[in-house]
Amino acid sequence: MRARTLGIALLLAGSALPAGLGIAPAIAQQAAPQPNGPPRGKGSHADLVALFTAFDAWSKPRAVNGVVDYSPAAVEKRRAELRDFQARLPDFAVASWDRHQQVDYLAVRAQMDLQDFSLNILKPWARDPGMYVDELQRLAYTELPLKGEALASFQARLKAIPAYLAQAKVNLDSVAADYADLALHSLSHGDGVGHGMPYRAVEPEGLIGWFADLHGRAQKQQPALLGDIKAAEAAIKGFRDWLAAGRPAMTAHAGVGKPAYDWFLTNVRLMPYTSDEVVTLAERELTRFWADYTTERHRNRKLPELELPKSGAEYEAQLAGTDAKIRKWLKDEEIVTIPDYIPGTYQEVGFNAPWIVRPTGPMFWEQIQFRDASPDHLHATFPGHRFDGMTGKRVTGPIRSKVSDSGRTEGWGFYLEESALQLGLFDDRPRTRELIYIFGLFRAARTIGDVKMQRNEMTVPQTMAFWKEWTPYLDDNVARTDAGIYIRRPPGYGMTYTIGAMQLQKLLVDRRRQLGDKFSLRDYHDYLMNTGRLPVSLLRYDLTGYDDEVRGFWRHVPLSAVMR
Secondary structure, three states, X not given: OOOXXXXXXXXXXXXXXXXXXXXXXXXXXXXXXXXXXXXXXXXOHHHHHHHHHHHHHHOOOXXXXXXXXXXXXXXXXXXXXXXXXXXXXXXXXXXXXOHHHHHHHHHHHHHHHHHHHHHHHHOHHHHOOHHHHHHHHHHHOOOOOOOHHHHHHHHHHHHHHHHHHHHHHHHOOOOEHHHHHHHHHHHHOOOOOOOOOOOOOOOOOHHHHHHHHHHHHHHHHOHHHHHXXXXXXXXXXXXXXXXXXXXXXXXXXXXXXXXXXXXXXXXOOOOOOOHHHHHHHHHHHHHHHHHHHHHHHHHOOOXXXXXXXXXXXXXXXXXXXXXXXXXXXXXXXXXOOXXXXXXXXXXXXXOOOOOOOOOOOXXXXXXXXXXXXXXXXHHHHOOOHHHHHHHHOOOOOOOHHHEEOHHHHHHHXXXXXXXXXXXXXXXXXXXXXXXXXXXXXXXXXXXXXXXXXXXXXXXXXXXXXXXXXXXXXXXXXXXXXXXXXXXXXXXOXXXXXXXXXXXXXXXXXXXXXXXXXXXXXXXXXXXXXXXXXXXXXXXXXXXXXXXXXXXXXXXXXXXXXXXX
């Protein structure tokens, strides 16, 4: 799904400005705050579409041999180009448009603000060595042998690695402490969790291990690549040694700080809450889910515990039964329309956790998924992320088809879990209800950790310890991976599960009260599937016409004005 997802597929994302540093001079020339209310310029909605189309193409910079240029001159050029895009935003006649077109305008402005924040606050090319590690990790998964254009492209990328990492050492002039530690871990340690890695009976130890794996496969399958692979391995080990040697001086904070975080919530995520309010909401949810988990455990105290499957075949049978059960329930209970183009089997749609036997036992997600595949199948597969992605591909709007906000996507996945419980899917699986509550309390805890890491009130190790204290089954590897995701992506990704689900629940209530007995749960869910993955506050205005939330977004304060 080609979408501009917050936290994924950004030009520049995943790092942050240390507390106390000023904003780059490049953004001081931005326009002053816009007046209250939508702009009253002359441009049409068609002009907005044209602007966004050009911006969308610009936001995907061309890589040479798989490498994007992060040199100071290249970054400054992109800052100037972004300012040119932003300067046109006040010139549209948004006040005269219908609310659906006004929603498009706010979505476009938020995407430009995201790039602004990435270029001037996050700056991962300078602050996050993990950005370079991640790019190379994916390269190491390449299946061999290759030929033709695929071989030429792969060889070019391999040959570029020594120069790429040499330039990285120059670019990385303000590395944050947590980022350095996460990158060092990823270079030399496997965690069994992230990166979309292919299965190995013995997992390679980090990026260095995966290039050793590539080396071993090339020896047998394509020896002509060995020279370039050896040079890449030497450069990667040299990068690790450089990072380890410089680590004592890498003391900057990784988070963006409270003022920047709150600006981001308002202008990029278009959230109607401050970060303080997000923490308060998450603390209440954490308490509620723990209370629900505790009382559910008491209710089920005479029932046998859910056991882990004894074989991959047993797990596959469970997956097939879970998928069939959920599909039938969705149809029979009129929960959401399943279009004809959706594949009819779980093998075609896919699933989130393959069967893996680990020497240390299943990690957190497997502890849940292997006991009962339902919670994660709902969230990540059907009718969660994979179903959502398939319907999203059918959205045709030139703006809405290109924007994907995690408050909507992760909010939807999480919303489905407890909604399914309330709608009776687990009436015959009482122990599975406990797993739903475990997911809920982990996501509430993650929300608190996400905010406090970004506001520099907790470090990654402190966040890991907090999460493990509150979450049954949670292990260090999953905790570290998730903490790394939420401190390295643009702010607020970790909190969008809990807060996004709460927003979708609020929108459901608004629509039910607006329509009365004419309300249809299936129609509500079909609207979400077919309208675009916009921030939920925009969907609320789009669907109901209620403008109490979007009114707060029209007076746009530029990032530079907040961070002076």
